[in-house]
Amino acid sequence: MSHAMDLTQALGAIVGATHVLTDPQLTETYEHDWTGRFGGRAALVVRPADTEQVAAVVAACAEAGAAIVPQGGNTGLVGGGVPRGGEVVVSLTRLNALGEVDRALGLVPVGAGVTLGALQAHARAAGFDAGLDFAARDSCTIGGAVACDAGGARALRHGTARARVAGLEAVLADGTVVTRMAGLAKDNAGYDLPSLLVGSEGTLGIVTRVLWRLELRCDARVAALVPMESVEAAAALLAALRAEAPTLESCDFFLDDGLSLVLEHQRRSSPVEPRAPVYVLAECAGRSDPTDELAAALEQAGVEEALIADDTPGRERLWALREGHADAINAAGVPHKLDVGVPLAELGRFLAEVPAAAAAAIPGTRAILFGHLGDGNVHVNLLGPEPDDERADDAVLELVLACGGTISAEHGVGVAKARWLDRARGPAEAAAMRAVKHALDPDGRLNPGAVLPVRADQPSSPAAD
Ligand SMILES: Cc1cc2nc3c(=O)[nH]c(=O)nc-3n(C[C@H](O)[C@H](O)[C@H](O)COP(=O)(O)OP(=O)(O)OC[C@H]3O[C@@H](n4cnc5c(N)ncnc54)[C@H](O)[C@@H]3O)c2cc1C
Incomplete structure (x- = not known):
């Protein structure tokens, strides 16, 4: 019997045979990324249901010498969540438990497989806001967002996913589980392992749960789409927004050829006339109506023309112009x-x-x-x-x-x-990163080739004899 067959059986005993996928028709969707640019065959796809199963799966893979690619919603855009050839894909989407919101602390425990959209709805129902948002919200998972330290439009005010992480649980390369889920606001005992795992893209551990820091829900919202003559004028508008609008939540931009592509794709006529080289889309969100703040910022920046939307459908129509870029580009x-x-x-x-x-x-x-x-x-x-x-x-x-x-x-x-x-970080920092990787994953089994270039002595196939 081959090593691959042994591993399939071992994993089936952990998660149930129906959650170990080997049929190419079933594994196919896990093997290609959202852009269609990256992908390769997986040895198999395994779908554990909880932390214990993830730990057992990782331990079984370690024993079989199998490389692992952790995968959440497969919306990542840099090819790190899909196999390159012969790895085991560990899909985390079944870890979808959403805990109760702690209203006093503004924290909620979230399974790694919960989608950002589901967390947003859960937070809203409890009077909070998830503090993170981007167009892939209904497919991407919290584990994936934390593993990539995802940003999005609201990072301007709330920071990236890193700022949301008040605690974290993860499975390390040998199958051990580390848990920091107490939610202590101050905890300086030793190295901050959760910080290291944020943004590690599945190369240092598999995130299984996150204690998510919520923001206050702000339902009074107003957005402005502002045509601008130059990037310098747009930067001056940003300065005015920062000065006049403490409720500023996001400030995005796009260019005129991108707008044309989106309008063509969405079969929409342009809401802005005359057209301009640069467009700024800013949104303010507060507990009370932020329209006056926004108006003051526009006036200070000398803006004469802007599309303003203070109702949800109107704001969504404006944001569709910005968020529609990804789909319109993919269609092209x-x-x-x-x-x-x-x-x-x-x-x-x-x-x-x-x-x-x-x-x-x-x-x-x-x-x-x-x-x-x-x-x-x-x-x-x-x-x-x-x-x-x-x-x-x-x-x-x-x-x-x-x-x-x-x-x-x-x-x-x-x-x-x-x-x-290496070029981007410089030799000293890149060497320190390699040392961390080697300490936590000495055999290079977790997501080989992602973040750090693959080493010649690393395994890429679980069946490697
Ligand atoms: C339309 C669209 C818009 C987007 N907009 C933004 C944006 O505005 N801002 C932004 O930051 N990103 C954006 N993204 C990309 C972004 O990286 C992902 O949407 C998200 O962070 C990935 O989540 P995922 O669950 O899909 O992860 P995947 O794609 O499945 O995986 C991404 C990486 O994380 C690792 N990983 C996944 N889950 C885990 C886990 N539980 N533990 C350890 N590692 C794991 C994978 O190995 C891989 O390296 C966008 C993507 C799309 C398709």
């Missing part, structure tokens, strides 16, 4: 997606130079740019290059580093940018 081709950050002072230069830099690397490459203005975070989408041709990506990342920016602002490194990590 298989994009190379780069999620970078640059200092605000360099944003104008960066946006102006990306299209030419990408097209110089691969003629005909089209760059669609949008993102979170308040965080200097730009989603660079390149249409045209073949899936494996990284020349345009490399040109954009060179420009990012020249602007003093980061190769990943919120999507993570995954496999897409692993070979850039």
Whole structure:
């Protein structure tokens, strides 16, 4: 009997045979990512139901010498959640228990497989807000969001997923379970392991539960879509919003060619006329109506034209223009997606130079740019290059580093940018990261090739003899 067969049986004994998938028709959806750019065959897919089962699955894989790819909602955009060839995919979606909200502390225990959308609804029902939001909300999981340290539009006010983590439970590479779920506001005893696991993209441990920090629910909301002549004018508007609107929650931007693509895809006519090079979409949220604050900021920035929406359908119509970028781009081709950050002072230069830099690397490459203005975070989408041709990506990342920016602002490194990590972080920090990885996962079994480039002596297949 082969090692792979042994492992299938061992895992079936832990989770039940129906939750070990080997039929290619059943494993297929776990093997390709959302962009269609990344993927490979899995040895099998295993679907544990709770922490105990995850721990037993990881221990069985360790014994069989099998590499693991943890997977949540499979909405990640850097190829870190799908197999590259022969790994065991551990799907966490069955860990979907949502605990009771502790109203005094504003905390709620959440299973790693709960979707962000389900957590948002649960928090709202208890009078709170999840404090995190982005377009993949109905598919992405809390474990995945924490593993990637996801951001989104509201990070401007509430921080990234990291700021939501008041505690965490995880299974380490040898199957041991670490639990920090007491929710103590102050706890300085030793290294902060939960912090290390946030953003580790499944390479240091498998997140099984999170103690989620909630925000106050603010139902009085107003959004403004503001056409702007330049990125510099948009930055001046951001400064005015910060000065006049303490309720500012998000401040995103997109460009005119992106708007055209979205309108075409959504078969909508433009709500803004005349059109402009840059659009800022800002939203304020408070306990009482924030319209006056927003109006004061627009006036201070000298804005004469803006679309304002203070009702939910109106705000959703405005946000559909920004959030519709991902779908519209995917409909236009298989994009190379780069999620970078640059200092605000360099944003104008960066946006102006990306299209030419990408097209110089691969003629005909089209760059669609949008993102979170308040965080200097730009989603660079390149249409045209073949899936494996990284020349345009490399040109954009060179420009990012020249602007003093980061190769990943919120999507993570995954496999897409692993070979850039040393350049981006420098040799000292990259060496420290390798030391941490080696200490927690000496055999390199957890998500090999994600974040850090794969080592020659690492296993990639569970069946490797
Ligand atoms: C339309 C769309 C919009 C998006 N918008 C944003 C945005 O605005 N901001 C943003 O930050 N991101 C955004 N994303 C990408 C974002 O990274 C994911 O949506 C989310 O963080 C991943 O969650 P997931 O459950 O789908 O994880 P997956 O895709 O399944 O996995 C992502 C990574 O996390 C690891 N992982 C998953 N679950 C666990 C776990 N329980 N323990 C350990 N590791 C785990 C995987 O191995 C992989 O490396 C968007 C994606 C889409 C498709």
